[in-house]
Amino acid sequence: xxxxxxxxxxxxxxxxxxxxxxxxxxxxxxxxxxxxxxxxxxxxxxxxxxxxxxxxxxxxxxxxxxxxxxxxxxxxxxxxxxxxxxxxxxxxxxxxxxxxxxxxxxxxxxxxxxxxxxxxxxxxxxxxxxxxxxxxxxxxxxxxxxxxxxxxxxxxxxxxxxxxxxxxxxxxxxxxxxxxxxxxxxxxxxxxxxxxxxxxxxxxxxxxxxxxxxxxxxxxxxxxxxxxxxxxxxxxxxxxxxxxxxxxxxxxxxxxxxxxxxxxxxxxxxxxxxxxxxxxxxxxxxxxxxxxxxxxxxxxxxxxxxxxxxxxxxxxxxxxxxxxxxxxxxxxxxxxxxxxxxxxxxxxxxxxxxxxxxxxxxxxxxxxxxxxxxxxxxxxxxxxxxxxxxxxxxxxxxxxxxxxxxxxxxxxxxxxxxxxxxxxxxxxxxxxxxxxxxxxxxxxxxxxxxxxxxxxxxxxxxxxxxxxxxxxxxx
Numbered sequence: 367x368x369x370x371x372x373x374x375x376x377x378x379x380x381x382x383x384x385x386x387x388x389x390x391x392x393x394x395x396x397x398x399x400x401x402x403x404x405x406x407x408x409x410x411x412x413x414x415x416x417x418x419x420x421x422x423x424x425x426x427x428x429x430x431x432x433x434x435x436x437x438x439x440x441x442x443x444x445x446x447x448x449x450x451x452x453x454x455x456x457x458x459x460x461x462x463x464x465x466x467x468x469x470x471x472x473x474x475x476x477x478x479x480x481x482x483x484x485x486x487x488x489x490x491x492x493x494x495x496x497x498x499x500x501x502x503x504x505x506x507x508x509x510x511x512x513x514x515x516x517x518x519x520x521x522x523x524x525x526x527x528x529x530x531x532x533x534x535x536x537x538x539x540x541x542x543x544x545x546x547x548x549x550x551x552x553x554x555x556x557x558x559x560x561x562x563x564x565x566x567x568x569x570x571x572x573x574x575x576x577x578x579x580x581x582x583x584x585x586x587x588x589x590x591x592x593x594x595x596x597x598x599x600x601x602x603x604x605x606x607x608x609x610x611x612x613x614x615x616x617x618x619x620x621x622x623x624x625x626x627x628x629x630x631x632x633x634x635x636x637x638x639x640x641x642x643x644x645x646x647x648x649x650x651x652x653x654x655x656x657x658x659x660x661x662x663x664x665x666x667x668x669x670x671x672x673x674x675x676x677x678x679x680x681x682x683x684x685x686x687x688x689x690x691x692x693x694x695x696x697x698x699x700x701x702x703x704x705x706x707x708x709x710x711x712x713x714x715x716x717x718x719x720x721x722x723x724x725x726x727x728x729x730x731x732x733x734x735x736x737x738x739x740x741x742x743x744x745x746x747x748x749x750x751x752x753x754x755x756x757x758x759x760x761x762x763x764x765x766x767x768x769x770x771x772x773x774x775x776x777x778x779x780x781x782x783x784x785x786x787x788x789x790x791x792x793x794x795x796x797x798x799x800x801x802x803x804x805x806x807x808x809x810x811x812x813x814x815x816x817x818x819x820x821x822x823x824x825x826x827x828x829x830x831x832x833x834x835x836x837x838x839x840x841x
Contacts, residue, residue: 397430452497
């Protein structure tokens with residue numbers, strides 16, 4: 367069972383398990399660095415730091431806190447590729463912040479009150495300083511923490527798969543400053559994770575005495591959260607201990623998509639399946655879509671016109687093929703494509719997959735399909751908001767109805783807008799009406815939902831451009 371993403375690592379959030387110094391750095395590093403960087407540029411260009419720059423500093427602090435969320439500090443070694451990917455992600459997010467702030471200042475009429483050199487230097491300098499600041503903060507906390515941050519002792523009650531995974535993470539992240547002492551487990555050693563058997567300290571009934579005697583600071587319970595007599599008795603026995611006690615709910619039995627905790631007026635909620643595009647993430651995704659789709663449409667407008675003329679004069683029928691497909695939340699949308707076939711099935715009740723040498727494909731249609739040029743009108747789907755540049759590819763309704771009954775979690779891919787290209791497509795799963803191939807496509811689509819980031823979107827986009835020119839699987 368996997369307890370971490372397969373293709374990218376989600377940023378750890380701020381939690382009460384972080385030592386105070388780590389908590390403060392995670393929460394405030396990005397917004398403070400953005401403000402300090404601004405004032406450094408102001409001083410460097412000998413501008414007055416009051417008035418409009420104070421307003422910009424406040425706005426920068428607020429937007430940085432929202433766009434960057436928290437600093438993903440982790441202990442241990444980091445590869446050069448991971449550091450470059452971090453810089454790329456920071457630069458993308460910072461670019462969105464600067465664009466947003468500048469539009470805000472222009473609309474409010476304040477843009478003329480800023481020195482252009484200050485804004486440009488601030489925009490270019492800050493992502494590098496943020497990147498260096500994150501690396502430096504991690505190094506400083508790891509080394510200075512050896513003397514300044516006290517360590518905590520922890521035990522886990524319940525040697526489950528989840529408990530073993532938690533223990534591994536506690537041991538591997540030095541910034542948590544936690545000594546993992548071992549487990550308390552009532553089951554026979556033959557029924558638990560073999561590699562952790564030697565770490566069993568006793569039965570759960572022995573936990574309270576051990577915790578008090580060994581001055582344990584944190585207790586993690588990886589047993590089912592219920593009113594079972596054993597659980598109630600365990601919690602009752604821990605009342606006389608000063609250790610912090612946490613239940614670790616096992617949510618991994620279900621297919622987690624963007625799992626997170628929330629609340630409604632104090633009532634705790636656990637998101638098991640949710641869209642990754644909430645809050646400023648949704649705004650960032652939409653800005654990315656509009657920027658890319660608008661730029662590409664303007665750049666390729668002559669090509670779009672030539673293709674339209676070619677389709678019209680080489681075969682009878684409409685230039686644009688419209689087909690109903692499922693979009694966000696499974697609602698029907700109309701997807702646009704250049705017509706590449708002599709027929710125009712709407713795919714709602716029946717759909718025949720295109721095969722190699724298919725007689726329905728027009729001469730120019732074969733070329734368009736091989737180069738994926740027939741998909742270009744979907745840029746207008748993106749601009750109108752029914753599709754995204756990157757996301758799970760939309761299937762004909764008849765295909766959806768067929769496979770939603772055969773593949774568990776198939777419809778979860780509709781928690782986001784469908785895309786012109788996607789994570790499955792850059793891994794070679796572009797088409798084909800085959801159950802095993804469709805399972806792989808869905809697997810990659812769900813993986814995309816779990817691990818979304820702007821950096822991942824850009825990576826998929828660049829890989830798509832490279833693949834289109836050499837891919838022979840489209841027909």
